[in-house]
Amino acid sequence: MRMFPALSRLRLRHVVIAALVAAVLAGCGSSSSTKTGGGGSSGGSGATNSGGSSSSGGSASASTDTSKCGPKPGVRATGSTISVGAINTKQPGTDFTDIPNMEQAYFNCVNANGGVNGHVVKLIGLTEQTQPAQIAADAKQLLETNHVLGMTGNSSILECTINHAYWEKTGTYVIAAGIAPECYSTPNISNVNMGPRYSSDGAVQYALTQHPSKIVFDQSNVPGTGYIAAGPQALAGAAHVPITQLTENVPIQDANSVALKEVQDAGPNGAVVLNFTPPEALVILQAAQKLGLENRVKLWGCSTPCNTDFLASALGPRWNHKFFVNAELTPPDASNSPTMNLYKAILKQYGSAVTGGIGSFSQMGFTQGEIAVHALESVKGPYTVQSVNTAFHDVKNYDTGMLCQPWTFGPYPLHIPNNTDYTVTPENGKMVIAQGCTAISSVDPQIAEYRKAAGG
Amino acid sequence: MPSWSDFQPFLVTGLSLGGVYALSGVGMVVLFRATGVLNLAFGAVGAMGALIAWQLINKSGTNEWLAFLVCIVFAGVITLAYGMVFGPALAGREPLVKAVATLGLTLVLLGIMDLLWTSSGGASRSIQLPTDSNTFMIGSVQVSLTNVIALVFGLVLTLITGAFLRYTKLGTAMRAMANDREITATLGVPVRRVEATAWFGCGILSGVAGLLLADLVALDATTLTFLVISALAATLIARLRSITVTFFAAVVIGVVNAMITPIQSLTNYRDMTPFVLAVAALLLLSRKREIAVGRQGI
Numbered sequence: 001m002r003m004f005p006a007l008s009r010l011r012l013r014h015v016v017i018a019a020l021v022a023a024v025l026a027g028c029g030s031s032s033s034t035k036t037g038g039g040g041s042s043g044g045s046g047a048t049n050s051g052g053s054s055s056s057g058g059s060a061s062a063s064t065d066t067s068k069c070g071p072k073p074g075v076r077a078t079g080s081t082i083s084v085g086a087i088n089t090k091q092p093g094t095d096f097t098d099i100p101n102m103e104q105a106y107f108n109c110v111n112a113n114g115g116v117n118g119h120v121v122k123l124i125g126l127t128e129q130t131q132p133a134q135i136a137a138d139a140k141q142l143l144e145t146n147h148v149l150g151m152t153g154n155s156s157i158l159e160c161t162i163n164h165a166y167w168e169k170t171g172t173y174v175i176a177a178g179i180a181p182e183c184y185s186t187p188n189i190s191n192v193n194m195g196p197r198y199s200s201d202g203a204v205q206y207a208l209t210q211h212p213s214k215i216v217f218d219q220s221n222v223p224g225t226g227y228i229a230a231g232p233q234a235l236a237g238a239a240h241v242p243i244t245q246l247t248e249n250v251p252i253q254d255a256n257s258v259a260l261k262e263v264q265d266a267g268p269n270g271a272v273v274l275n276f277t278p279p280e281a282l283v284i285l286q287a288a289q290k291l292g293l294e295n296r297v298k299l300w301g302c303s304t305p306c307n308t309d310f311l312a313s314a315l316g317p318r319w320n321h322k323f324f325v326n327a328e329l330t331p332p333d334a335s336n337s338p339t340m341n342l343y344k345a346i347l348k349q350y351g352s353a354v355t356g357g358i359g360s361f362s363q364m365g366f367t368q369g370e371i372a373v374h375a376l377e378s379v380k381g382p383y384t385v386q387s388v389n390t391a392f393h394d395v396k397n398y399d400t401g402m403l404c405q406p407w408t409f410g411p412y413p414l415h416i417p418n419n420t421d422y423t424v425t426p427e428n429g430k431m432v433i434a435q436g437c438t439a440i441s442s443v444d445p446q447i448a449e450y451r452k453a454a455g456g
Numbered sequence: 457m458p459s460w461s462d463f464q465p466f467l468v469t470g471l472s473l474g475g476v477y478a479l480s481g482v483g484m485v486v487l488f489r490a491t492g493v494l495n496l497a498f499g500a501v502g503a504m505g506a507l508i509a510w511q512l513i514n515k516s517g518t519n520e521w522l523a524f525l526v527c528i529v530f531a532g533v534i535t536l537a538y539g540m541v542f543g544p545a546l547a548g549r550e551p552l553v554k555a556v557a558t559l560g561l562t563l564v565l566l567g568i569m570d571l572l573w574t575s576s577g578g579a580s581r582s583i584q585l586p587t588d589s590n591t592f593m594i595g596s597v598q599v600s601l602t603n604v605i606a607l608v609f610g611l612v613l614t615l616i617t618g619a620f621l622r623y624t625k626l627g628t629a630m631r632a633m634a635n636d637r638e639i640t641a642t643l644g645v646p647v648r649r650v651e652a653t654a655w656f657g658c659g660i661l662s663g664v665a666g667l668l669l670a671d672l673v674a675l676d677a678t679t680l681t682f683l684v685i686s687a688l689a690a691t692l693i694a695r696l697r698s699i700t701v702t703f704f705a706a707v708v709i710g711v712v713n714a715m716i717t718p719i720q721s722l723t724n725y726r727d728m729t730p731f732v733l734a735v736a737a738l739l740l741l742s743r744k745r746e747i748a749v750g751r752q753g754i
Contacts, residue, residue, distance in 0.1 A: 095574070221724065249727050251679040256469035256672065257717040257726075264462055264718060282582060283674040290588055291465070292598040314582060355574050 066345045068338070069106065070113025077115020082376060082383050083122050085142035086153030087135065087163075090127035094222070094250070094277055096155040098356045099177050100125040102365025103153045105350035106373070116376045119383065124148055128156060130223075135162040143170060150388040152372040153365065155179065157222055160189055171386070173393040173409060175371055177364040181227040184446065190415035192367040192400070192407065193360075194328045194440070196224075197231045198419060198447065199303035200275045201440050202326035204232040206423040207301045208239045209435075212271035216262050218284075219275035221247035228275060231444045238443040252280050255287035263288065266297045273301035278356070281306045285315055285323070294318055304328045308359035312426035319426050324434055327422040329363040329402045333430040339370075339401025367402045374398055404437035408454070416450040458718040465597045466714040469672075472603035473686075474710025475610035476668045480687035481694070481702040482614055483661030486621070488696050489634040490654035491543060493554040495535070497561040499684030501659060502666020503677045504565050505531040507573050509667065510581050510675055520586070528663035535659025536652060543651055547637070562681060569677035583670040606668050607707075613661070614703040621699075626653060686710070689730035693737040709733055 067073030086100040100123055107121040115121065124146050126138040135158055142148045151167070154160075154176040160183035167174055167188040176183055178191040184198075194202065196219070204215060217232045219225055229245045236243035244265050248258055262272045262284075274281050281302055288294050299322060306325045309332075315323065332340055343366045347354060354362045375391040376383070397406040404420035423435035442448040480498060487495050505527035512518035512526060538561050546554050573581070587601035621627035629650045632640040641647045665687075669680055686709050694701035713729040716722040 247724060249724070251674065251676055253673055253679055253683060253727065254469065254473065254714060254717065255674060256473075257466055257714045260465045260469065261717050261723065264458070264465075279581075279674070279676060283676075286582055286584075290600055290602075291469075292591065 066109050066342065066349050067113045068342055069109040069346060070111075070115065072114025074112075075114050077111045077118055077120045079115060079118035079120060080383075081120045081122050082116060082388070083124055083146060083148045084150045084152050084372060084388075085146060085148035086123055086125045086151065087138045087142070087156055087159050088125060088127050088154065089130060089156045089159075091129040094130075094157065094220075096177070096361065097125070097127060098354050098359075098361040099155045099365040099368070100153040101353040101355075102347065102351060102362040103369040103372070104365075105346055105354060106366050106369030108350045109346045110369075110373055116373055117379070119376075121373065121376065123153055125153065128159070130157050132158060132162050135159050136166070139163045139166050143172065149383055149385050150372070150392055151175070152368050152392070153177075154189075155361075155364070157224070159183075160186065161223070164189060171389055173389045175368050175375075175392055175409070177361075177368065180224050184416050184450075185414045187411075187413050187415075190409045190417055192329075192371065192403070192418060193304065193364050194326075194416070194418050194421065196275050196303055197228045198416060198440050198444070199326045199328055199421070200228055200273065201231040201235055201444050201447070202328075202421045202423065202438075203273045203275075203301040203303050203324070204235050204243075205438070205441055206324050206326065206435060207271040207273055207299060208235065208241060210271065210299055212241065212266075212269060212298045214266055214270035215241055215243040216246065216266040216270060216272045217243055217275070218246040218248060218258070218262055218272065220250045220277070220280065222250070231446070232273065234444050235441055238441075248276075248280075250276070250280055252283055255283040256291060259284050259288040259291060259293055263293045263296045268296060268298070270297050271299045271301060272297050273303075274306065275303040277305050278308055278311055278359075282311055282314055285311075285319070289315070289318060294322055299324060301325070304360045307331070307424055307431055308356060309333065309430055310357065310359065312431050313429040315426055317426075317428065321425050321427070321434070323426055325424050325431065327360070327424045327431070327433075328418055329360060329367065330404075331422055331424045331431055331433055332358050332363065334424075334433045337401055343402070363402055367400050367407075370400050370402070371395055371398060371407060410454060412450070412453045414446070414450055414453060416447060417454075419447055419450065461596070462718050463715055464595060466717055467711060468594070468597055468599050468603055470711035470714030471707065472606035472672060472710070473714065474707035475607035476665050476672065477683075477687045477690055477710050478610035478703040478706035479613045479661055480665045480684065481690040481706045482610075482617055482699045483658045483665070484684075484687060484691050485694065485696055485699050485702050486617060486630070487654050487658040488691070490630040491539070491547075491554075491633075491651050492551050492637075493539075493543070493546070493558065494551065494688075494691075494696070495558050495658055495662075496555055496684065496688070497535075497538070497558045497565065498658070498662045498665070498687065499681040500562040500565040500569075500677075501531045501535055502662040502664075502669065503680035504534070504569055504666075505663040506583060506666040506670035506675055506680065507569060507581070507677065510583055510670075511573075513583075514581075524585075524667055527667055528660055531663025531666060532656050532659035535662060536656040539655030540652060543655065544648075566677060566681055573677065581675045583667065583675050585667070585671045588671065602668070602671055606672060609664070609668075610703060610706070614699055617699055626650060630654060686713070686730045689734035692734045695741065705733070705737070 088096045090097050104123045111120045128135045152175040157179050160180040164182045164186040174189045176189055176191050177193045178195045183189050215236050225247050266272050302325045304326050307327045375395050379387045379391050393409050395409045399406050403418055408417050420437050420439045424431040425434040440447050509523040509527035512523040513520050585602050590601035591598050629645045690702050690706035693705035709730050713726050716726045
């Protein structure tokens, strides 16, 4: 069926060149550099919410009073502005901007209710696309051009790796939601979350309690996979359960094949544990469902990012008590505490830019906001780079209401202050607790080292 | 090395993905033959159509079949509009310029999609076709009706397009234009109308492919936009001439991509499949041509 025999060779050559140009541009497409300010107005920085599909604030108690977030209910802060900065990854397949957007929402609430000792708190957020030079430039811009007084709200694939030496050199103490190894193993960065390694530890630790014959641990093929994999490897090794480590390029383009491979590797009595962002985890789990694979293994697990009602709702009842997700923070559906109600109310009133709604990312942003405000309130005298960083560094045993244990920055060479977690499972479109607060095993050598340093 | 039974499920997923790549590739080849434009916006148009369908179903409560129709019509109209607005201005330019111009449309659509449907860490979207729930077993492999439709649709489309080009007036006109646009015009063929048909048809196919890939792969703007690369590789293997070769090349790309998934040593390199097969085919074809030319010289 050759249709067009008179094709000129010249024409074909040009088209082949065009196709190659397109392929190269396609490769460049995912690394475009766009920066967005954190914004200081109510509701965040103007990011759109039209695509959000979650229960953004929807389950917040209508009666919860957001004025409890500040010292003077209903009185807008009019003092000078305390600027803080954040650097977050935002690229196709990986977007952590819900974290600073929620932190800004918390600050907006505080600003509307008396502020911090009368001052307005403003978060200046920059995004990056996993480019080291760009990440380093972001840090310098925030400190040297924007003149932020402190750093809170960072969440980035590479930021800690690139900038930790800069933070140490400038005496900056960063409150973050970390990912890279340096977020947990350096002296100037402390996190509200466990990060992918310890969260994956938690997911694997729960899976091991169900006595699987094998663990298949699959994660995004991004920098740091070896570091993350070391934790689950240690836990499975200590339990004498074989473990297969897999990585997938993201965005995933063949979810059916990925799901099939995982199930085949795990076997009928095995467990599949995922470490992906919710969109990637969802395509794998939905592919598994379409292929009828959800019951072909003993259980499925996932690290913290999967802890969203959106995922529970999108997956449906076939995954009830079949899919177990590590929860680094208190599960929002299972708690009616004042802190949780305040979080939901702030999300509803001020969180229009938080596209993921209720979930771990927005909880991390809220918790970072709590800690930052708590630290800033302790400052006596003028707000300077030194006073703000000292306040961040000195936070000790602060009860956030969101974590299993009080949060401490601490003068330690490494920081894993959140090392006790929940496990949740979907049930009728919500995530419910499957296992209460449980310490991550010290079989992971990093956990053991931190507990030794912190005197735990 | 996995056993044959381990490979069987991957064959099913590979065939269905290959079928969608095939219909994408056929759409691109037909448009290229009629207008000289390699439409690199094929994936982005389909992605936006699928996202509009998702929006209508999940936010407006629109009937899903109506939403799917809107997706396909949107893709047809936006592609036709591009062809009508920019086609005449680019008609006399080099194919390289024409192809790069469609990248402009790709980037505009990607920007709009990123603005309207943000891909934040907590949110995700998906489209489930009604045919997903119709499943049957082939041995131990569960196959959905969507898998079957993807492959069969690609095959049927290839056959129909082949017959259309060979046996209809419009198809003959398209073939004539592929040879020489100016002479065809002087013979009284309504060139603009023929081109419009090719643009609209290509757009319709991008909408169908967008829906199928949103279901089979993921409803993500970037993923769907750049899945066009697999179809592009198939068209290159067919040297942008034969829709039959495009079909088989697309199926082979889909199957090989899926079948190497369970092989541990190769699995992380499977995204290279379209490039590797395209480069190998082009090298092989050019070598054959050199031999033929050499023999003629002797």
